[in-house]
Amino acid sequence: MLKVDNINVYYGAIHAIQGISFDVKEGEIVTLIGANGAGKSTILKTISGLLRSKTGQITFMDKDISAAMPHKLLPMGISHVPEGRRIFQRMTVEENLDMGGYIRNNKENAALVESVYERFPRLKERRRQIAGTLSGGEQQMLAIGRALMASPKLVMLDEPSMGLAPLLVNQIFDIIQELNKSGVTILLVEQNARMALRIAHRGYVLESGRISLADSAQNLLSDPNVQRAYLGGN
Numbered sequence: 001m002l003k004v005d006n007i008n009v010y011y012g013a014i015h016a017i018q019g020i021s022f023d024v025k026e027g028e029i030v031t032l033i034g035a036n037g038a039g040k041s042t043i044l045k046t047i048s049g050l051l052r053s054k055t056g057q058i059t060f061m062d063k064d065i066s067a068a069m070p071h072k073l074l075p076m077g078i079s080h081v082p083e084g085r086r087i088f089q090r091m092t093v094e095e096n097l098d099m100g101g102y103i104r105n106n107k108e109n110a111a112l113v114e115s116v117y118e119r120f121p122r123l124k125e126r127r128r129q130i131a132g133t134l135s136g137g138e139q140q141m142l143a144i145g146r147a148l149m150a151s152p153k154l155v156m157l158d159e160p161s162m163g164l165a166p167l168l169v170n171q172i173f174d175i176i177q178e179l180n181k182s183g184v185t186i187l188l189v190e191q192n193a194r195m196a197l198r199i200a201h202r203g204y205v206l207e208s209g210r211i212s213l214a215d216s217a218q219n220l221l222s223d224p225n226v227q228r229a230y231l232g233g234n
Helices: 040-047 070-076 093-100 106-119 121-125 136-148 166-181 193-199 217-222 224-230
Strands: 002-011 014-024 029-034 057-060 078-081 154-158 185-189 202-207 210-216
Touching (some): 014 040, 029 193, 040 078, 040 154, 040 185, 070 078, 078 136, 106 121, 121 136, 166 185, 210 217
Parallel strands (some): 029 202, 078 154, 154 185
Antiparallel strands (some): 002 057
16 A cells, blocks of 8 residues: 655755655554654655655555655545644534545535544544644544545554553554555554554664664564563563
């Protein structure tokens, strides 16, 4: 579904992403793990067209999207849930969802809003509430719900558990698994490596802008080096 081939991304003189290549197959959950500053979020922003690679190619459903503008990717089937959620704080829950469905007509939008409410009953209870007054977990649900308003084939999630209490973290990861079971392919960037690898099919380990390991999630979970560096193992 998604193929990233030899991308190199710079922030000024800083070579943030160095010759990275990986793929995501339809129906998978693929996770990118690594320390802060390893380049995980930069990769998602590059796929989304917010940053540009100096080299290589990014293809989605066999179409070259390397130079595509961000707003062109949503109708193609790519939704990005950014780090920090980035909801519209002063709008209501329902207005946020409507913004996520701007590529659809009103009738389609109404049906999609209802499908989001079925998945997230808490959001339906708060549909008229100002989004900035929601709890952290509710805001993350809203960010995911807004992404689903485009009926995406691929959802890219950037640090969905950040700042959430452990109980809410479990809830968010349950939601990610449910989404995947319903047919949505997931590319997950997550600081909580153990949780990410528990639900993923495959994983890539990033170190200083390079992929250092690539394997099944199960194998990465049991890898002593991964355990030592990212899972709190001995």
